[in-house]
Amino acid sequence: MTGRSEFVIEVEGLLTAFGDRVIHQDLDLTLERGEVLGVVGGSGSGKTVLLNTVLGLKTADGGTVRLFGKDVSEMTKEEHAEAERRSGVLFQQGALFSALTVIENVSSPLIEHTRLSRDTIRELAELKIAMVGLGPESHHLKPAELSGGMKKRAGLARALALDPELLFLDEPTAGLDPIGAAAFDELIRTLSDDLHLSIFMITHDLDSLYAVCDNVAVLADKKVVEKAPVQELEKSDHPWIQEYFLGPRGRAAARAA
Numbered sequence: 001m002t003g004r005s006e007f008v009i010e011v012e013g014l015l016t017a018f019g020d021r022v023i024h025q026d027l028d029l030t031l032e033r034g035e036v037l038g039v040v041g042g043s044g045s046g047k048t049v050l051l052n053t054v055l056g057l058k059t060a061d062g063g064t065v066r067l068f069g070k071d072v073s074e075m076t077k078e079e080h081a082e083a084e085r086r087s088g089v090l091f092q093q094g095a096l097f098s099a100l101t102v103i104e105n106v107s108s109p110l111i112e113h114t115r116l117s118r119d120t121i122r123e124l125a126e127l128k129i130a131m132v133g134l135g136p137e138s139h140h141l142k143p144a145e146l147s148g149g150m151k152k153r154a155g156l157a158r159a160l161a162l163d164p165e166l167l168f169l170d171e172p173t174a175g176l177d178p179i180g181a182a183a184f185d186e187l188i189r190t191l192s193d194d195l196h197l198s199i200f201m202i203t204h205d206l207d208s209l210y211a212v213c214d215n216v217a218v219l220a221d222k223k224v225v226e227k228a229p230v231q232e233l234e235k236s237d238h239p240w241i242q243e244y245f246l247g248p249r250g251r252a253a254a255r256a257a
Ligand SMILES: Nc1ncnc2c1ncn2[C@@H]1O[C@H](COP(=O)(O)OP(=O)(O)OP(=O)(O)O)[C@@H](O)[C@H]1O
Pocket: 018, 023, 041, 042, 043, 044, 045, 046, 047, 048, 049, 050
């Protein structure tokens, strides 16, 4: 793994399908080091399948996917593990282990991927929990005892446990009230600035695009039809983009930005 590429993710001519059903065709997308990219598209347009393909959880049927400069399909087991260590993922439901407390959840990647002492792991987990704005009183709570926003924060702390360079977020503000969502957006932006993270963020939330993203990639017609800063996308004449940005919710988000 060279890590020399200025692109953290490079997808070229991607084809993915489930049986006869083609999800992506000729899809190109890049994510530069330090870039915060929003990925939007209609329901079923293939955003999650794209995330899974970049992570190597789904095999591409054609084209190439490079992660940290390395073709995902040619990675050895060790290279996969290394790419996994360099990437943090916050899945849509937070995906916390329900039987474990917050601190145990955040410690689990450190236990799995490092040989650090128990005390060091505990200190690092506490640091990550504080970083996402959760207090020490949360340490011993189980996921069922957390609010939706706290679950997301705990999931984010776990995604950050191994100091990743790249963060994948699948609809991070889904299910949060507008105030909670705005606070979470601010947290993501602050973390990306402070930790120089590259972020691949699937979202339906227009406010997040304005608040957090450097660029937005639009999935439609099985490919990325545009990638640009959100203010430029507003001017696109692609029908889906027009409807998305220039509908009433889009206008409200643009006014608020
Ligand atoms: N394991 C699977 N087997 C068969 N089809 C699948 C599978 N996973 C996803 N699909 C199909 O792939 C298409 C894209 O799904 P995906 O979950 O990526 O959409 P999405 O853009 O993330 O949608 P949403 O915004 O609703 O979450 C959908 O039509 C879905 O039915």
